[in-house]
Amino acid sequence: VKRIAESSVRRLSLYLRYLEDFEVRGQTTISSEALARCGGTTSAQVRKDLSFFGSFGKRGLGYAVPELAAKLREILGIGREWRVVVVGAGKIGAALAQYRGFLQHGFKLVGLFDNDPARVGKKWDGVVVRDMTRFEKDLRTLRPHIAIVTVPADAAQTVVDRLAKSGVRAILNFAPIAVQAKSDITVRNVNMALELEVLSYALVHQTDDE
């Protein structure tokens, strides 16, 4: 597998969203132009993104929807079962634990952790909240591929370090700081405060324009 830009992976994921929608509605072929419109890009970009992984589609006929969807699922690793743990069983953690979209895409929640005694032992959607004191031991049993971190900012880096030491190679961080990890670990940061501040900046800018 060749290295492709993260922006391409994001677009492939987006194309797949629409292809799955077309599959449900029984549409069998789609042109690169139509796929481009869905993804907010150009047909040249669609062809470039897809050509990276081989030859798809027929000139004048477009892409076969079920085949292209299957190929994108393979490329994106969907259909495999990925074991996921959520660290931090606060409101966001609990909402994620119950997020049905997980299962649909092959992500299986296998563990939920917190250090708050009031939360430990509770069940979210059938998964019990485990105590952080047994974190490393439990991780050896659960063997998660992916960890979602929803702990407070000042605890996030320590949690990420412990996950890295335990062999977790993919981390989705919701704590409002940029956590660091070795280059062989993929970290994605989703930062609510930051997203809101980008909007806030845009609003200030709009106001000053008027």
Add this chain to the structure above:
Amino acid sequence: VKRIAESSVRRLSLYLRYLEDFEVRGQTTISSEALARCGGTTSAQVRKDLSFFGSFGKRGLGYAVPELAAKLREILGIGREWRVVVVGAGKIGAALAQYRGFLQHGFKLVGLFDNDPARVGKKWDGVVVRDMTRFEKDLRTLRPHIAIVTVPADAAQTVVDRLAKSGVRAILNFAPIAVQAKSDITVRNVNMALELEVLSYALVHQTDDE
């Protein structure tokens, strides 16, 4: 206000996170090198990001923490009060409605909407869930600056269109599709499925490398 790259806004937001942390701990000055380490960037980039908004810091002394934090808050529009509505009172919507970080950063939740009769009328953290049938009317009263959209994918574009028509100029979209809006509306997409698929892609890639 000049147009700056979104990546710069994101870094400014990140610098502010750390400066606020330093403020709490009573640190009065910080070098561009230390700020660069926090933001995972270079000191040259820090100086460039900040120089865009004027002259800060003294050669050899670094930046005054409280002054720089205050300036960044002003640039990012923090400290103003932004009225926020959440559309979709499912699990993610409810978690966001109770997200304490909102208030800390001047974002005030003024309204919560859903079209499910089982949810309408319920209260989340003191804010009642309103019926979508009165959406436009309620928006005229609430006058939100920002809307957070957490409805299902197939409803998201319609909701965004209705928000745009009602004059909302900043939208944070959690629905797993890329919604479109006129260029004078700022839309940020936070896509859980997409984030997970980027991780999944990275895991496939790692596995194949071994």
